[in-house]
Amino acid sequence: MRNRLYIISGPSGVGKGTLVKLLLKEDEGLALSVSCTTRQPRAGEKDGVDYFFLTKEEFLQRVEADGFLEYDEHFGNYYGTPKSFVREQMKNKSVILEIDVVGALNVRARCGEEFAPVLILVIPPDEKTLISRLKGRASEDENALKERLARAKYELSLKDQYDYVVVNDDLLETAERLKEIIAAEKEK
Ligand code: ADP
Ligand code: 5GP
Secondary structure (H helix, E strand, O other): OOOOEEEEEOOOOOOHHHHHHHHHHHOOOEEEOOOEEOOOOOOOOOEOOOEEEOOHHHHHHHHHOOOEEEEEEEOOEEEEEEHHHHHHHHOOOEEEEEOOHHHHHHHHHHHHHHHOOEEEEEEOOOHHHHHHHHHHHOOOOHHHHHHHHHHHHHHHHOHHHOOEEEEOOOHHHHHHHHHHHHHHHHOO
């Protein structure tokens, strides 16, 4: 048995956050990776819990020092997965990383040899269900919804590059499927 890095990706609203919470609650051998960001903390966010908050200079120094598994820019701020944090966690636990498809493929391309990530794509049963989950979350206006659906189509088009594709229809069944994948990959 060995500790592994599981990367969970999928369209916004598909249920990643909900599934990851369930997995973490039930398995003490799993930890969630904490990313670095240059954006300002929101009310209630804690450094080292929600993100490691860095200045732009600190972030770019880490980029220079090859300190990230992957990084990207969103809405004018940098976000990245810190190598040292993931390495440290993996001494004791398997680590879950929830990042987008591009980030996941970057991890495999840049650090596949050291971290040997298991790539899992969570997809909705169909588009109608994804729309209703996004609407149910009530955080989207019509434009944001359209953008997220276009993005979802792009993410689904890359599914052949994933190790596992899991349809999130029934929540508990999907969580079980993810537990099976995690258990099987630990033995490899
Ligand atoms: P993501 O993290 O992928 O953006 P969330 O975990 O926030 O998605 O889930 C989006 C919404 O869909 C939430 O309201 C969540 O409760 C709901 N949801 C997640 N999985 C399921 C499921 N299998 N069946 C029904 N609703 C679900
Ligand atoms: P927010 O500022 O709302 O917390 O996150 C903005 C975006 O940054 C989200 O789409 C989120 O998935 C993405 N993000 C968060 N952490 C990372 C990371 O470590 N790497 C990459 N590539 N994106 C991230």
